[in-house]
Amino acid sequence: MVVHRRSSPGWEAAPPPRLPSPGRASMAPQGDWMSASLFIEQLTFSGGASIPLEPDSIVVIVGPNNAGKSATLREILGRAGSAYSKTSNHVVTDMKVGRAGTFEAFLERLASFRLRDTEHYNLAALQIGDIFSKIKSSTSILSMLGVDFAKVPGSLLRAFWEQQSGFDSVAELFVYLLDLATRFKATEPADVFNLSTDIPYLPIQKMCVDPVLAERLSRYFQRAFGQALIVNRTAGSTLPLHCGTVPPLEPGEDRVSPSYARKLRALPLLQSQGDGMRSFAGCLLEVTAADKFVVMIDEPEAFLHPPQARLLGTLLAREKPAGRQLIIATHSGDLLRGLLDANPSALQIIRLTREGDLNHARALDSDRLRTLWADPILRFSNTLDSLFHEQVVLCEADGDCRFYASLLEAVQPEDTDTRIPDVMFTSTGGKHKIPAIAAALASIGVPTRAIVDFDILNEDSPLKGAIEALGGNWGEFEARWKRIKAGVEQLRPELETTHVRKEIEKLLGQVSTSIFPGDVAQEIRDVLKRASPWDAAKKQGVDAVPRGQLRQVAESLLADLKQLGLFVVESGEMESFVPTVGGHGNPWLAEVLRKDLRQDAHLEGARRFVRGLFSLQEI
Structure with a gap:
């Protein structure tokens, strides 16, 4: 398959990328996730509480309506980039960004983004689909320094990684917010790309080069909605996703045959389906494939019925790549149950409440x-x-x-x-x-x-x-x-022997099975229990006290x-x-x-x- 990717400004021909090998390991970016990571280390809320967060964790933000859950995600993203937004936050008043690993390990993490024969990196693709980052780009440190996202010098990345003053806002490149619009965008057809020279950045592009990933996501979608999820590689300049029953291959037919292409085109497009289907698929697509250290999701349960919300919670926990921090704001107990079902190694729950203009936060003991x-x-x-x-x-x-x-x-x-x-x-x-x-x-x-x-x-x-x-x-x-x-x-009341014998004999007379019924045994215990003054006290209450x-x-x-x-x-x-x-x-x-x-x-x-x-x- 020969496909293209729309070139970004400043893109230069790069050596053929190391495409991920099939299997679960292909979910991780090139390089060792655990050798270098970036994560939100601490959040301070307007109510004064400072909550430490763990790297490689799932953080769930819960609380009543209007407590500041969604605003927390937006303000985390703002603090990762725009200096202007830091002065207008109302919920998150301070944030610490943590780093683990050496600068060399960090560069290895970005090896696939390096431009040929230079010390520059094309990081423009890290903003694909990120609406908020695009809005903030005019006020980011990169723009203020006149640096092109498509040609970021390694010296600037070193300044960021070593936490030199003024360069923390580069973190915006590695923090991602999945709001509803972004999730819907992920289900739209992706641009085609050149397998020999281009890197598959978008989730649908990654499904093209990783059949195991494509099959797994399809299986999850089938479990939730009773339909498979199918990448159409024969649609021309785009790569759409279809849903429905996978068309069978007839004798002499393969997946690029014109006849098979016509079968795929007859299937419904995912982008034209209901909001629940699109949001569910968008969450999984982005969480499994986004090249980010921190991925945040606002209300992933939107438009889903309770069983689907619970399933999504389980899948998000299972599919989160190692070394990535996942932060979720939710109103759904079902989604939370799904996360607990998966039993992730690091799960933190933060409950927000609001009192006037102050947002108070407390962490539940895991x-x-x-x-x-x-x-x-x-x-x-x-x-x-x-x-x-x-x-x-x-x-x-x-x-x-x-x-x-x-x-x-x-x-x-x-x-x-x-x-x-x-x-x-x-x-x-x-x-x-x-x-x-x-x-x-x-x-x-x-x-x-x-x-x-x-x-x-x-x-x-x-x-x-x-x-x-x-x-x-x-x-x-x-x-x-x-x-x-x-x-x-x-x-303590006294029991009359005649009355007790009569009650028990009546119960025994009802038994005709070889195994003594548990309900009859309980009724016999209840008869004897009447010897307890607390049996009467439960019915009389305080009147049972002298x-x-x-x-x-x-x-x-x-x-x-x-x-x-x-x-x-x-x-x-x-x-x-x-x-x-x-x-x-x-x-x-x-x-x-x-x-x-x-x-x-x-x-x-x-x-x-x-x-x-x-x-x-x-x-």
Whole structure:
């Protein structure tokens, strides 16, 4: 195949490039990625926090709407180039660019860009498709010095690599922002190029010379959309991408036969497909093929359904070449789950929040996140979505979440301009998971509350863990808790033998299988459990505590737990709010939610409890 690439000003004939060999290794640029790298070493935000970033890492920026996620990417790009933009940043107030490796290793990284018989480098191609870099080029240090991007002297690159004063803005050549327009651009037909003399810079050009890469990207696209991704090498002066079913080769036909070319032309062009397809393909094309040290993606999940967003997250983590730093701003818990599924070696999550004109940043502990992600409750719940909300309320079960979320909506004033906080209710799959999840959310600055049934006072675990996860001191609660526990347990009910025998015999009479059913075993345990005073306390709540001074101690303890963010249901459990409705769990909930949640008198206690979750200013 003989194709051409549009020449850049100052381009001189270069020796034939070393084309990448087929296989996974061909994804890396010429030279050793790990021998020289450039990366964002530290970001300082307007709220004052300075977050160190790791080289060769995936950095995910999350947070509520309007927290500054997309602006962070734009300002990183601005700080890498234009001196003017550094004075107008509102989110990122300072940035450090790190370098690893020697200058000689850096030049080896750029060997394919060197012009023949000179000490100059044609770096114009590094700006292909980078809209922001093109805009900034008029104010970059290169332009101010009258240097042509297509003929950059090695002395200037040395000044940049050795961090001589005034040359940091050369970093713009190695930092890339994939916004939506850039991703769409990547799916448009690429210029043809000369295989013997030109370097394939564009992703589609690289697919032409690397059939393994082309096949892998096609397979990913097939998995996401049920269609293959096919490069058309016979379209003339351009290299378009088609999608659909790969045409079969007939006897005597090959991939450059006119008959096969007609089959390809009949397939839909990728550039004419929906926004989701184009954005998905553009992300993968650029991440696998961009000749940049730092690649940033703004909302890669745009236009994608949740399963596709999760798949894209996994693929971005797997396909990121070694030695490259990937920075992603996202609103999607599904994309974040996909990244975690891939288990990359270095994953950092930064949560941004906004307070007036200040953007506050906190980094989640990566080891803690990995530990939590190994837990099925977290993996298969929506807990990670809490990173994108202003407030989070942890509940023991999904039904509790639905009940309290419905009540919160009901107590909010109608016809008011008061802003309602962005609150998410999420299930932890039982109270024993609350400490670990609350601690993780607290570590990244997510305001967290928890609603628990009264029987959390039965044991010191998970009560102690929940108190400490929410920032409390167990020593300030322990003595009062012990008094309450002893007071409840002195009221242990006595079981009647006749009643217990009758209940168990009834359950045993239902069993006809050789293997004893687990559900029947649980019901038998429930019968015996009624010997515990906490079975009654879960239904009665604070009324199970003996009256008098001990009741005052209990009310004091519950009030202090509320101040901490741990809301114990004083009436016992969710169902105790409306005892006039029978049943338990989902049947009870379905009946209650049919009521007028704003006005029904039986729900006044529940409405009062939910109002107490937040201050009057917040609701």
